[in-house]
Amino acid sequence: MRPTIYTVAQQAGVSIATVSRVLNNYPLVKAETKAKVLQAMEALGYQPSACARGLAANTTGTIALIFPKLSGPFFSALIHGAEIAASDSDYHLLIYGAAGATLGADNQTLGMLTTKVDGLILASPGVSRCYIRDLQHQNLPVVVLGEEPFGAPVDSIQPDNVGGAEKIVTHLIKHNYRRIAMIKGPEAKTHASDREHGYRKALRDHGLHCYAELVIAGAFNESSGYTAMQRLLLQNPVPDAVFAASDQMAIGAMAAIHESGLRVPEDIALVGFDDIETAQYMHPPLTTVHQDMLGQGQLAVNLLLARINGAESAVETKILPTTLVIRRSCGCTLANIISE
């Protein structure tokens, strides 16, 4: 049998209340008593039950991270960041990839999940407003990651998608490219449409026309970038530069360009967004917009933890800065990284 708080109390010759107090670092326990208890716990290999504690104290010591789907280097870094921050505060991380699942109150396993956590991070684009309300109604703190939560009064964190896209497209314009295409993300996602807005704004501000046939939708992964680029290559004339809304799509696009016998950047310049690890190892190294995914994961957890611990400050909407990372694929010959 696993030892319980009773076993420890008996072994130490104190009451369970006292054991509980040393467990929770109550200041008013006599040093001598505390030592006895600690020693008993050690001797028995005692491990307090998270369930019992959760039931009695109404706190679980775990938080959840909810996703559209768990794949790709982007989410990987996010999870990693969240994991680090959670560990630092002795919290555990539950992940739930709502791939294909309905993300709402009707989802049974998601409902059960809410009773296992003290708060949750919603990194799932397209979370419904009413689901957020639902969670808040249960007194569960929530922070939304990577998307503007229209209408819901909730903390959120996102990179500066508009500004990042604008910066990199402006950089392409400075290179004197004029037929600048974009491989964008799925319509419905705000981070996708924000990057498109940045693209359009940059073109407009420099008096360039935005050709509808130069904007093609992808799905943020390599294969959709590959396919989109193939379509772009069918055009006459071919675009002289392409902005892919994610590095993964840029990787796919680069493969398509190479396969067609054209060169990057001599024939077509190509840039991405995200600055995933692989970007710098491409051939040529990919010029892109850096966003700190690890940092976003950490920040989200820390914000959430602050709310869990009762922070009452006004709702925060954090827009994190992005930086332009210039490598070779845009046509710059510098090998090193420059931020504007």
Added chain:
Amino acid sequence: MRPTIYTVAQQAGVSIATVSRVLNNYPLVKAETKAKVLQAMEALGYQPSACARGLAANTTGTIALIFPKLSGPFFSALIHGAEIAASDSDYHLLIYGAAGATLGADNQTLGMLTTKVDGLILASPGVSRCYIRDLQHQNLPVVVLGEEPFGAPVDSIQPDNVGGAEKIVTHLIKHNYRRIAMIKGPEAKTHASDREHGYRKALRDHGLHCYAELVIAGAFNESSGYTAMQRLLLQNPVPDAVFAASDQMAIGAMAAIHESGLRVPEDIALVGFDDIETAQYMHPPLTTVHQDMLGQGQLAVNLLLARINGAESAVETKILPTTLVIRRSCGCTLANIISE
């Protein structure tokens, strides 16, 4: 106040025992009673407390996945697979990236974690035997992923590292390369040394000498592959082929080769291991060994769940087959994928 089982019972006009029975799908509840209870739960928006259930039934409905560090496409796919399988069985997934943490009974937050789960998957190379024993002693089912658990009687899953490496190096030999270098992983990891064994075996079986200076250690990520390749490029003559023990290292190595002005595969052939998503989009597309990471994650969860549900069969050691994926970087001109 959140509704409890008492609220539901009262609303439905039954006892809490009956509510509990419909919650757990007991067969012997009268249909009419069940309907009343279901309706009351619906009306109240009732959500049973995982903690209370866990305490009473000694079961948590969650499993843990433990990692050395949470990063890279490899672990990303593993997590994704685990998540899918867990969801399918209405289990939740707790992840713990033991980056830098001591993976043993002394780790306090890991200890607490064990009380939150019904079993765990150890994907952390270098888990100590005594830690596994410790968990099993607590009656917690364990499955080890990606490593041979020497001496510990525990279920484990791993790809055929030796066979995969042997296959791809043999393929290089058939190309008539003779100075075949290897960028291997860290010494301590069995999956790293297994891949090295496969490499040596292939050389030996074909009467080739294995030059110590052609084997350089990396750390499974891009940057270490890049650095290792730079060292290989210093040699005279340069190797005519390189086997990187992971695709990520191959990606780094490819960048180093390109940067030196040499071509892949004309000057140096290059192959990897894993078949991550990006491999096929490299320039040239990377010949590699495919292992089903998503499938391994799913299999691990299903094996664990079987144990949790009381499966008493003998300890399983699953070695999953790998397949050779021939693309361009080895020198084959075929664009399509062939498996031997």
Added chain:
DNA sequence: CTGAAAGCGCTTACAG
């Protein structure tokens, strides 16, 4: 087929 009651292992006022 259903209910009363004990018990799971903690926390937390309340006394002292």
Added chain:
DNA sequence: CTGAAAGCGCTTACAG
């Protein structure tokens, strides 16, 4: 500074 006791919200024999 410490203990006795109630309570957190469930499950599960045990009766009937």
